[in-house]
Amino acid sequence: MARVIISSVGYTRVGDHWDKSILDLAVEAARKALKPYPNIRPEVIIVGNMFSSQSSKQEHLGALLASALNLTGTPAFKVEAACASGGVAFNVAYSKVRSGEVSSALVVGVEKMRDLDVSEASLALSMAESAEYTQFMGASFLSLNGMLARLYMETYNVSRSELSAFPAIAHTNAATAEHAQFRKAISVEDVSRSPLVSDPLRLLDCAPLGDGAAALLLTSEEFNGDDESMVEVLSSKISTDIFSIYERDDMLRFNATKDAASKAFSEAGISVEDVDVLEVHDAFSVSAALSVEAMGFSKEGEGAKDAARGLYALKGRYPALTFGGLKGRGHPVGATGLYQIAELWLQLKGRGNVNQVEGCRIGVAQNIGGVDTTSVVSVLARR
Amino acid sequence: MAISYWRRRDRYYRLLGNRCTQCNSEYYPPAYLCRRCGSESLVDVEMPTTGQILTYTILREVMSGFEGQQPIVIGIVQLDNGVKVLGQIVDTPLDALKIGCRVRLVFRKIRDESNVGQIYYGYKFTALC
Numbered sequence A: 001m002a003r004v005i006i007s008s009v010g011y012t013r014v015g016d017h018w019d020k021s022i023l024d025l026a027v028e029a030a031r032k033a034l035k036p037y038p039n040i041r042p043e044v045i046i047v048g049n050m051f052s053s054q055s056s057k058q059e060h061l062g063a064l065l066a067s068a069l070n071l072t073g074t075p076a077f078k079v080e081a082a083c084a085s086g087g088v089a090f091n092v093a094y095s096k097v098r099s100g101e102v103s104s105a106l107v108v109g110v111e112k113m114r115d116l117d118v119s120e121a122s123l124a125l126s127m128a129e130s131a132e133y134t135q136f137m138g139a140s141f142l143s144l145n146g147m148l149a150r151l152y153m154e155t156y157n158v159s160r161s162e163l164s165a166f167p168a169i170a171h172t173n174a175a176t177a178e179h180a181q182f183r184k185a186i187s188v189e190d191v192s193r194s195p196l197v198s199d200p201l202r203l204l205d206c207a208p209l210g211d212g213a214a215a216l217l218l219t220s221e222e223f224n225g226d227d228e229s230m231v232e233v234l235s236s237k238i239s240t241d242i243f244s245i246y247e248r249d250d251m252l253r254f255n256a257t258k259d260a261a262s263k264a265f266s267e268a269g270i271s272v273e274d275v276d277v278l279e280v281h282d283a284f285s286v287s288a289a290l291s292v293e294a295m296g297f298s299k300e301g302e303g304a305k306d307a308a309r310g311l312y313a314l315k316g317r318y319p320a321l322t323f324g325g326l327k328g329r330g331h332p333v334g335a336t337g338l339y340q341i342a343e344l345w346l347q348l349k350g351r352g353n354v355n356q357v358e359g360c361r362i363g364v365a366q367n368i369g370g371v372d373t374t375s376v377v378s379v380l381a382r383r
Numbered sequence B: 001m002a003i004s005y006w007r008r009r010d011r012y013y014r015l016l017g018n019r020c021t022q023c024n025s026e027y028y029p030p031a032y033l034c035r036r037c038g039s040e041s042l043v044d045v046e047m048p049t050t051g052q053i054l055t056y057t058i059l060r061e062v063m064s065g066f067e068g069q070q071p072i073v074i075g076i077v078q079l080d081n082g083v084k085v086l087g088q089i090v091d092t093p094l095d096a097l098k099i100g101c102r103v104r105l106v107f108r109k110i111r112d113e114s115n116v117g118q119i120y121y122g123y124k125f126t127a128l129c
């Protein structure tokens, strides 16, 4: 097994890129990731994307990108797993380098969301769920999370201000992150008073729609010479759960995340206490809370309460969403899992500027598709 | 609507799920394989038409195709056989909604496609509280 190194990263700012197409965004991120290593020609290109067919009437993204980068001949393809598309693309690229099949891989996540109006984007996102039994009834992805939030608050006696803690942490960190969609701090009160969109969820509980692309160059160890601060991928695991939340015995358990995290931590030889920096899938305040519980950072029912206690703040025990997370940095769905990894890379390299988590050595990223129907958990370490 | 509606109309019109002939577990939507015992032997069975609200939300930003219907109340209902079903909750004042409310199944229009005149029907729930 080869040791897998993240040699470089590239990304666009997340936001409204009215003047850029899905290919423009993917090329921009990919070229930034390739630039530091002009002599490396990636042996495979993997693209993470969820709904380019909806947003851009474009599929076949792998060959499209390979051609644009003058990398024809290179195997190139898209992988899709709803909002986990980026994390799954990373996992596939990692596995190919890890196995020795290739010694370098370019992985690019991209999503173009703002060409759709809000109701079309909502429909596109709902394709992560059952078309026949969820979408058909008018239940958007947002509404599923609204129902989950109500159940969570009721079951564990979680207050409105406790639920608002994760979005407030996200925005505090996004305010000083150059690539974030919202470089603006918001308070717990701002979240708690924002308009209801799918109650009890309010506008500021929910990640925004945005365009963006993020890319990584993965290589086996030998390309990296004696770089003192190599970032190594220790493990990456995918798991899946029963498809719809209403088919599950306990709707408040993120079983896929629990399973993926347990396997990823075990393979990396780490435990929860070893984690220095954490990127969780905070598409909604409630999903952040259930995610940290499933991975073991908080006890059941304590995720939002722990966030309110400061556990996940930049100076807390487990700094999370360190450049704003999905809520503040933004959530261009197929790119999100790769923004998370790129941000861990910045942290582990010590390039976090004002958002730097001092002395961090182990980072964890968790990226989910659907309501934790697919989950990818990856562990990175500074060598 | 992109999905083939007619293929599933018995499921939508009558809440037709299925039951495992080995362990009697019941499913809606119907399961392909029993999730409890793995059996491939499942037979169609109609679900009970009453239950209670486990959770719900009032959706104010609707998806494409549901314009003009907002706000939509969506709930997850536990039927009296224990099976959980997602559906809209209608004919109920918003301030009367509560977790634990009893509901019963009703047959309603889900949406129409004004450009082609297609009308989609299916189940919803109405609260008895």
Ligand SMILES: [Zn+2]
Residues within 6 Å of the ligand: B020, B021, B022, B023, B024, B025, B034, B035, B036, B037, B038, B039
């Ligand atoms: Zn059975």
